[in-house]
Amino acid sequence: xxxxxxxTAPLNVQPTAASGSIFKRFIKMREANLIVIILALFIVMSxxxxxxxxxxxxxxxxxxxxxxxIVVVGMTVLIIVGGIDLSVxxxxxxxxxxxxxxFLMGMNPWLASLISIGCSGLLGLAMGLxxxxxxxxxxxxxxAMMGIARGLAMTITQGTxxxxxxxxxxxxxxxxxxxxxxPFVIVIFFIIVIISDYLLRHHAxxxxxxxxxxxxxxxxxxxxxxxxxxxxxxxxxxxxxGLAGIIYMSKFGAATPNFGVGLELNIIAAAVIGGASxxxxxxxxxxAILGIALLSVVSSSLILLDxxxxxxxxxxxxxxxxxxxxxxxxxxxxx
Amino acid sequence: xxxxxxxADSSSSEHLLTQTLLDIRNVHKAFGATKALNGANFELRxxxxxxxxxxxxxxxxxxxxxxxGIHQPDSGDIFVKSNKVTIQGAIQAxxxxxxxxxxxxxxxxxxxxxxxxNMAWINQxxxxxxxxxxxxxxxxxxxxxxxxEIDVNQAVKTLSISQQQLVEIAKALILxxxxxxLDEPTAAxxxxxxxxxxxxxxxxxxxxxxxxxxxxxMAEVFEHCDRITVLRDGSHISTQEVANTSAEQVVxxxxxxxLGDLYPNKCELPIEQQExxxxxxxxSNNKQFFDINFSLHRGEILGVAxxxxxxxxxMVKGICALQPITQGQLTLSNGQHVSFKSYRDSIEQGIVYxxxxxxxxxxxxxxxIAKNVSALAVEQITTNIGTIDNQxxxxxxxxxxxQLTLKSGGMSQPVSSLSGGNQQKVAIAKMLSVTPSxxxxxxxxxxxDVGAKVEIHRLIRNLANEGVGVIVISSELPEVIGxxxxxLVMHEGHNQGILHANELTEERILQLAxxxxxxxxxx
Numbered sequence: 007x008x009x010x011x012x013x014t015a016p017l018n019v020q021p022t023a024a025s026g027s028i029f030k031r032f033i034k035m036r037e038a039n040l041i042v043i044i045l046a047l048f049i050v051m052s053x054x055x056x057x058x059x060x061x062x063x064x065x066x067x068x069x070x071x072x073x074x075x076i077v078v079v080g081m082t083v084l085i086i087v088g089g090i091d092l093s094v095x096x097x098x099x100x101x102x103x104x105x106x107x108x109f110l111m112g113m114n115p116w117l118a119s120l121i122s123i124g125c126s127g128l129l130g131l132a133m134g135l136x137x138x139x140x141x142x143x144x145x146x147x148x149x150a151m152m153g154i155a156r157g158l159a160m161t162i163t164q165g166t167x168x169x170x171x172x173x174x175x176x177x178x179x180x181x182x183x184x185x186x187x188x189p190f191v192i193v194i195f196f197i198i199v200i201i202s203d204y205l206l207r208h209h210a211x212x213x214x215x216x217x218x219x220x221x222x223x224x225x226x227x228x229x230x231x232x233x234x235x236x237x238x239x240x241x242x243x244x245x246x247x248g249l250a251g252i253i254y255m256s257k258f259g260a261a262t263p264n265f266g267v268g269l270e271l272n273i274i275a276a277a278v279i280g281g282a283s284x285x286x287x288x289x290x291x292x293x294a295i296l297g298i299a300l301l302s303v304v305s306s307s308l309i310l311l312d313x314x315x316x317x318x319x320x321x322x323x324x325x326x327x328x329x330x331x332x333x334x335x336x337x338x339x340x341x
Numbered sequence: 342x343x344x345x346x347x348x349a350d351s352s353s354s355e356h357l358l359t360q361t362l363l364d365i366r367n368v369h370k371a372f373g374a375t376k377a378l379n380g381a382n383f384e385l386r387x388x389x390x391x392x393x394x395x396x397x398x399x400x401x402x403x404x405x406x407x408x409x410g411i412h413q414p415d416s417g418d419i420f421v422k423s424n425k426v427t428i429q430g431a432i433q434a435x436x437x438x439x440x441x442x443x444x445x446x447x448x449x450x451x452x453x454x455x456x457x458x459n460m461a462w463i464n465q466x467x468x469x470x471x472x473x474x475x476x477x478x479x480x481x482x483x484x485x486x487x488x489x490e491i492d493v494n495q496a497v498k499t500l501s502i503s504q505q506q507l508v509e510i511a512k513a514l515i516l517x518x519x520x521x522x523l524d525e526p527t528a529a530x531x532x533x534x535x536x537x538x539x540x541x542x543x544x545x546x547x548x549x550x551x552x553x554x555x556x557x558x559m560a561e562v563f564e565h566c567d568r569i570t571v572l573r574d575g576s577h578i579s580t581q582e583v584a585n586t587s588a589e590q591v592v593x594x595x596x597x598x599x600l601g602d603l604y605p606n607k608c609e610l611p612i613e614q615q616e617x618x619x620x621x622x623x624x625s626n627n628k629q630f631f632d633i634n635f636s637l638h639r640g641e642i643l644g645v646a647x648x649x650x651x652x653x654x655x656m657v658k659g660i661c662a663l664q665p666i667t668q669g670q671l672t673l674s675n676g677q678h679v680s681f682k683s684y685r686d687s688i689e690q691g692i693v694y695x696x697x698x699x700x701x702x703x704x705x706x707x708x709x710i711a712k713n714v715s716a717l718a719v720e721q722i723t724t725n726i727g728t729i730d731n732q733x734x735x736x737x738x739x740x741x742x743x744q745l746t747l748k749s750g751g752m753s754q755p756v757s758s759l760s761g762g763n764q765q766k767v768a769i770a771k772m773l774s775v776t777p778s779x780x781x782x783x784x785x786x787x788x789x790d791v792g793a794k795v796e797i798h799r800l801i802r803n804l805a806n807e808g809v810g811v812i813v814i815s816s817e818l819p820e821v822i823g824x825x826x827x828x829l830v831m832h833e834g835h836n837q838g839i840l841h842a843n844e845l846t847e848e849r850i851l852q853l854a855x856x857x858x859x860x861x862x863x864x
Contacts, residue, residue, distance in 0.1 A: 210722075211719075229688045231685070
């Protein structure tokens with residue numbers, strides 16, 4: 007009956023290309039591939055067009071995606087948790103309209119903005135409760151919310167844009183000012199991206215976002231309150247959309263009830279190109295931002311190359327398709 | 342008269358036995374640098390149940406996929422009924438009379454039984470329209486012998502797992518197959534349900550069908566199979582009549598060396614005099630389990646046995662608040678009465694649950710070993726400002742997985758690339774990260790090969806020896822008997838009695854599990 011410790015039972019260890027050198031790991035990262043593609047585009051474009059590599063063009067490109075980029079951050083977190091939000095464009099617009107309307111009614115613009123961002127968060131909470139309590143899919147709930155928010159924006163404005171030229175200059179600074187020649191919007195964008203990328207990689211509570219998205223049941227069996235995580239992610243997403251709405255309001259000095267139509271698709275595309283998996287559990291803020299940067303560089307290039315704007319959507323569609331196909335093929339190869 | 346028919350029967354069956362249905366000769370198959378099959382031979386005769394054994398990674402699945410036409414062999418020959426064939430895909434395999442019942446049930450849950458059974462047949466037919474009456478009749482015919490109680494109009498999702506398995510078999514039989522591959526068919530079944538399956542297998546064998554039976558459970562193989570072929574590292578090791586070999590011999594062939602004792606030593610101290618770690622009183626949810634009472638002692642492995650649907654998993658999940666309870670009192674070792682609002686509370690009091698379905702909810706397959714291990718208590722590895730300390734995380738994972746002798750290519754390796762046994766170790770390491778006092782393990786060795794099973798058993802015993810109380814739910818009676826110090830047997834949600842180590846026999850457990858009270862047990 008001796009317990010023979012000399013016999014260690016066999017183990018099947020399947021060899022994998024583990025860690026390896028830092029360079030190899032860099033190559034494997036989704037972000038690295040995007041950086042390489044964007045750099046390649048830069049090199050090609052700098053030969054193809056004399057205007058491409060100018061400060062004005064760089065600034066224009068960054069401006070074009072920095073406000074949307076804030077929404078991409080929230081969307082990425084939500085996609086990692088396994089959800090999706092089709093209502094961001096409409097919620098963004100509603101935030102703009104609510105703040106604009108309150109301002110026109112005589113409220114302090116800062117307070118009005120805060121209230122409207124809070125409202126955006128509440129819309130997220132409402133969606134989150136539908137998802138966790140009634141057990142609806144985020145796709146459907148946010149599709150409904152897209153209609154509701156847009157409808158509210160239309161009702162509040164009666165369909166006509168609100169002119170907000172009386173906004174105080176310090177408020178207009180958010181969207182129009184510059185800091186040492188750099189538009190303030192870009193500064194805000196970079197601060198949010200850097201902080202949220204770091205937190206998403208390292209913060210304990212945000213790690214639970216990955217657990218929940220990777221395997222909901224396993225997360226539950228690890229004592230994680232998955233409903234809380236999901237609601238939190240949806241609130242984060244709509245709150246960032248609200249914030250973006252306020253920045254746009256300050257930038258344009260107006261609140262337009264049909265602003266941001268179709269924006270959600272661009273944002274989801276950016277997150278997915280950046281490596282976020284719609285199955286959940288995968289994605290990063292940096293990747294998503296590179297995704298939206300790539301789309302923006304492509305747009306700008308097409309304009310500079312005098313390609314008809316009608317081609318733009320088609321080309322963006324193809325980029326999305328190629329990006330996800332490469333991802334899927336690499337995934338299958340790993341297995 | 343009876344003598345005559347028997348004679349005739351035996352002579353005809355003897356004649357049948359001589360026909361070789363399937364002959365695989367010296368098949369090689371490599372995936373990159375890995376040689377999955379390296380000279381595999383296999384011969385299946387008409388009217389036999391032929392077990393195929395081997396550890397995970399021995400090449401069983403690859404060989405079956407070659408037979409089913411999913412993989413093409415690099416070299417070697419396949420003969421079906423003496424004709425050399427190359428099998429290009431599942432449809433061709435079906436035409437050659439090969440039916441494959443996969444380990445995972447692959448039915449459409451929302452579709453009727455009749456349509457499921459006829460799925461392949463509908464696919465092969467050239468007709469534009471489906472004659473539903475004909476479908477139902479064919480399905481009824483196919484099920485007549487297997488499970489006449491199943492209504493073919495029912496949606497598959499309303500059936501029990503064992504009934505679904507029978508539907509899978511009917512689906513294979515409807516194509517007139519005479520080679521039937523059953524891959525771990527009893528993995529999801531209780532012993533009673535398995536018995537029904539074995540009766541059916543024997544009926545099919547007597548009809549002249551050759552059955553390839555893949556199972557990790559040696560007892561089943563020896564009770565119900567005629568011959569057994571062992572594969573190791575993709576090569577053919579032995580083919581023997583079951584009557585002429587022993588489980589020990591087969592296991593030795595599978596692992597290539599001696600394993601030592603199959604089960605570790607039991608606890609030598611008088612269990613019931615040890616400190617009580619958890620006492621459960623009048624636990625019930627008024628649906629699946631009622632009035633459960635027991636106590637778990639320091640250093641004890643308490644088994645929970647019962648048939649499927651007896652409420653075992655539900656009961657233990659009730660303990661740690663993974664399922665709601667309507668009534669019950671839990672008392673911890675310090676005499677404190679506790680009631681858990683969520684599983685988180687339970688974890689904080691040192692009671693953790695290892696789920697029965699490893700892939701579904703035990704591990705995060707896409708995440709790294711380190712991230713898996715820390716999932717139960719991310720807070721433990723954070724810095725003062727709430728961010729995760731990567732160094733701490735890696736060290737914790739390394740320490741716990743070393744303790745469990747996990748073999749891996751590093752802590753950042755994704756769990757999906759590990760074998761079943763090693764995945765289970767990661768899941769256990771996750772439990773250990775919170776230094777629990779009570780670990781509840783639901784089917785801890787399901788789907789794990791023999792060698793790793795022995796290791797998991799030792800590991801559970803080591804935990805108990807270190808003073809943890811372990812509750813083990815298992816549907817495998819030999820495991821319950823070999824591993825546990827005491828066994829609580831459940832029947833339809835009730836505790837039928839607790840058997841002590843010296844009282845443990847399969848017969849007693851089955852009697853209790855089927856509703857006989859402990860006092861009425863035959864000695």
